[in-house]
Amino acid sequence: MAAITLITGKPRIGKTAFAVELLMFDDFYKGRKIFSNINGLLIDHHKPPEGHSWEDMHEWLKWRENIGSVVIYDEVQYLFPTRSSGSKMPENVAFLNIHGHYGIDMILITQSPKLLDVNLREVVNKHIHIAANKMGGLTRLEWNEVALNPTQQARNALSSSHKIRQEVFEYYKSAEVHTAHSHVKSRWYYVIIAMLFILPCILGLVGFMGYKMYQGYKEKAGITAQAEAANEDTGFKNPLDPESQKEMMPQSGIQGQNLKPEDFVPTLAEKPESKPIYNGVRQVKTFEYPVGCVDGGKSGCTCYSAQGTPLKEITKAMCKDYAKNGLPFNPYKDEQQQAAQQPQTAPQTAYEPENSQVITMGGQSPKNLMYDGYVEAGQQFAQRGGVVGTQ
Structure with missing residues (x-):
């Protein structure tokens, strides 16, 4: 066109x-x-x-x-x-x-x-x-x-x-x-040209200052970690440390506050210990870990904690594996502390596990000399029978 x-x-x-x-x-x-x-x-x-x-x-x-x-x-x-x-x-x-x-x-x-x-x-x-x-x-x-x-x-x-x-x-x-x-060139032309030379210098300076600050932080963190490790070895706690002050302060449910009706209402209906008034004293001291598993009985296979409570989260298949092949290694167990607490006794002909463990069942229990209704430790599992894995 x-x-x-x-x-x-x-x-x-x-x-x-x-x-x-x-x-x-x-x-x-x-x-x-x-x-x-x-x-x-x-x-x-x-x-x-x-x-x-x-x-x-x-x-x-x-x-x-x-x-x-x-x-x-x-x-x-x-x-x-x-x-x-x-x-x-x-x-x-x-x-x-x-x-x-x-x-x-x-x-x-x-x-x-x-x-x-x-x-x-x-x-x-x-x-x-x-x-x-x-x-x-x-x-x-x-x-x-x-x-x-x-x-x-x-x-x-x-x-x-x-x-x-x-x-x-x-x-x-x-x-x-x-x-x-x-x-005729705008002044912005010269500003941009100048920035092309100045900007790398600024970035280099910022990077250098950041590196120096990071190095100082690492050195300070290392000194603090060494001091904390030394305090743990000696058992000394710095009274100026906020965490130490918190531990030394008397604990109460609601400190310095008036009680309210809702302080006595559990946040979980089945857990009376979940009342807000206990927030200041309720602390976790241990955790659930399988110390024994029983395969047999009406319940099938069940694993128990050190307090003898069943662990419902462990599947039946895993329970049977533990009962047959033994429990997995416990990385949370303090071997040195346990050895120090155990008294030195004469050699025994039979292995006696700790009170918190589930033992192998199948033999006869010694005669019960205690009062009527007394159940010997671990005897509650004898009625189940089966194979038990112990740690």
């Missing part, structure tokens, strides 16, 4: 260079007949035919040999200047309404769309504006219609970074090459 592309921008911003770049690298224009007025253009192109000029291109662009050609015109405001309203439309301007019938594509270059004939503005298919940005580079803005105020209408444009290919300047006589021109 034949189209009119308008390229605008301040003087020496690179408008002509971008137009030449399109002719060189855009496949849409390659291999087509080109008419251009660009000064010193080295790309193969044509001027208006002999006896004709740009002002009557509405005639010779209709010739059969020129159908499908490309027109690229620099400083187009001189070819299609603004005109007063109500004045007769020039034939060149009227041709812009039907240029597509002849497959003519146009690339028109000027400083501002406000310098052009109003009818030309209405038939532009793409408007490209090149402007300097605050970072010292170039920005390309694109619209599908003319933007009379490109800077103010930038938010509605397709924006991208613009860079001129240096090889383009070899194919035409460029004003940019012969004129020293530099874009």
Whole structure:
């Protein structure tokens, strides 16, 4: 589809260079007949035919040999200047309404769309504006219609970074090459450049300070751990330690507070010890651990704690394994403390486990000399029979 592309921008911003770049690298224009007025253009192109000029291109662009050609015109405001309203439309301007019938594509270059004939503005298919940005580079803005105020209408444009290919300047006589021109850079450009050098130094300093703080913390933690270990060995407790002060303070259910009815209501209905009034004195002294398992009887297989209570959490399969192969190693048992508490007695012919263990059943109990109803320790399991695993 034949189209009119308008390229605008301040003087020496690179408008002509971008137009030449399109002719060189855009496949849409390659291999087509080109008419251009660009000064010193080295790309193969044509001027208006002999006896004709740009002002009557509405005639010779209709010739059969020129159908499908490309027109690229620099400083187009001189070819299609603004005109007063109500004045007769020039034939060149009227041709812009039907240029597509002849497959003519146009690339028109000027400083501002406000310098052009109003009818030309209405038939532009793409408007490209090149402007300097605050970072010292170039920005390309694109619209599908003319933007009379490109800077103010930038938010509605397709924006991208613009860079001129240096090889383009070899194919035409460029004003940019012969004129020293530099874009004014925003102060933020210099701030960012400075930050690129300063930021690594700041990060390095922060990292070094963090490392030193971490090393100091490790040393302090090591000294504290050694002091605590020494206190444990000697049994000494620092009276200034908050935990030691808490242990030395008299414990009561609700210290320094008036009793309330809800203090006597258990949080667990089946557990009277869960009353809030006992919170200050209720402490865990031990934990459940299997010390024996009985396989047999009505209950099948059951494992018991050191207090003789059944451990319902242990599955039947695990219980049978313990009863058959023995209990697992108990890493929580203090062997040294147990050996110190056991009295030195003469060798016995039979093994007697601790009171907290379940023993092997099947023999006869010694005669009970105690009062009626007395049950010897461990005898409550004798009625079950079966195999017992002990630790």
